[in-house]
Amino acid sequence: MEIGMDLIHSSGVQMTHYLQENYQSSQAWFLFISFAADLRNTFFILFPIWFHLCEGVGVKLIWVAVIGDWLNLVFKWILFGQRPYWWVRETGYYGNTSTPGIQHFPVTCETGPGSPSGHTMGSAGVSYVMVTALLTTLLRCQRSPFQKQCLRVALWMSFWGVQVCVCLSRIFLAAHFPHQVITGVIAGMAVAEAFDHIPSIYGASLRRYLGTALFLFSFALGFYLLLKLLGVDLLWTLEKAKRWCERPEWVHIETTPFAGLLRNLGILFGLGLALNSQMYLESCKGKRGQQLPFRLSCIAASLVVLHLFDSFKPPTEVELLFYVLSFCKSAAVPLAAASLIPYCVSHLIRRQGKKLS
Numbered sequence: 595m596e597i598g599m600d601l602i603h604s605s606g607v608q609m610t611h612y613l614q615e616n617y618q619s620s621q622a623w624f625l626f627i628s629f630a631a632d633l634r635n636t637f638f639i640l641f642p643i644w645f646h647l648c649e650g651v652g653v654k655l656i657w658v659a660v661i662g663d664w665l666n667l668v669f670k671w672i673l674f675g676q677r678p679y680w681w682v683r684e685t686g687y688y689g690n691t692s693t694p695g696i697q698h699f700p701v702t703c704e705t706g707p708g709s710p711s712g713h714t715m716g717s718a719g720v721s722y723v724m725v726t727a728l729l730t731t732l733l734r735c736q737r738s739p740f741q742k743q744c745l746r747v748a749l750w751m752s753f754w755g756v757q758v759c760v761c762l763s764r765i766f767l768a769a770h771f772p773h774q775v776i777t778g779v780i781a782g783m784a785v786a787e788a789f790d791h792i793p794s795i796y797g798a799s800l801r802r803y804l805g806t807a808l809f810l811f812s813f814a815l816g817f818y819l820l821l822k823l824l825g826v827d828l829l830w831t832l833e834k835a836k837r838w839c840e841r842p843e844w845v846h847i848e849t850t851p852f853a854g855l856l857r858n859l860g861i862l863f864g865l866g867l868a869l870n871s872q873m874y875l876e877s878c879k880g881k882r883g884q885q886l887p888f889r890l891s892c893i894a895a896s897l898v899v900l901h902l903f904d905s906f907k908p909p910t911e912v913e914l915l916f917y918v919l920s921f922c923k924s925a926a927v928p929l930a931a932a933s934l935i936p937y938c939v940s941h942l943i944r945r946q947g948k949k950l951s
Contacts, residue, residue, distance in 0.1 A: 600687045606771030607682050611694040613766040627763040628701050631717040633659050638904050642896035642931040646889040651727040656865050657795050660858040662719040662785040664810050666712045671828045675709025679768040680838040696768045703839035704849040705832045711770045711778035717760045718782030725753045803866025807859045847910045856917050860924025868929045873937035891939050896931040
């Protein structure tokens, strides 16, 4: 078993080495793709756009991203996946022969286990939701079977093009092995497809949102503590990241498993608060909520406010304080985009209307 995994890992390192040697000029592109595939962009950019254009798709994006990333964490804790940037420094596979040299980047040194890839799993899940939503909407406008088929082919080719770019990016950056990114894509699509059959998410009460968040947190914490009692440290990768990363400043607390968990739970809790608030009911659910100028104004305002809000980085000196502030910051994102900002925009439009009349 170990010999088989060594062969898989060594072939992955060879692929990373090949990409870095032959596509060094594409480094900026790979770094951009890795940045764009981060779930943060789903929450700060894609969610406000989709929520105000098609509320159901926006809600589904959050559920798929949050549950998918939670499952990714559980899978990583179970599978104990290595990462190329530390495996190549620790393995005895190469013996006396020289080990392939691989370059590190500011986004290489993630601290969690490597399998499956969280970037590809999140990207595949979110992209799958958007492609299926676009297909459902655009196919209604097409009467010709040929045009419908062309539309399907174009959208699914775009989907797979994005996934290939994300996979190659993560391999180029030495953050993942090829089998980890492929597994991530398959798992992400499976999560997105599963939520096609869970209509209850669209009318969920605040109690259900809170209960779901508490369950996800309790399960993850309980699983961690149980294995720790059995002598298994699920944070074993943190020491490896600190030891083998070329620059200590590239090891960020934001990439630790519990940082991602609390960020996602904050997003889910914030969405529950927003959708069950009086501000949401008065703005998005009224007649004004159906008007395109109102929706576009909400999108523009949300993108500006969330961009400014994202510039706030919780202090990392005290871990507990960082986790608490990260949770609060995440909860504020959907609360602002789906509730507070539409409410303010609605009042501004109403006040302007009174002035004109």
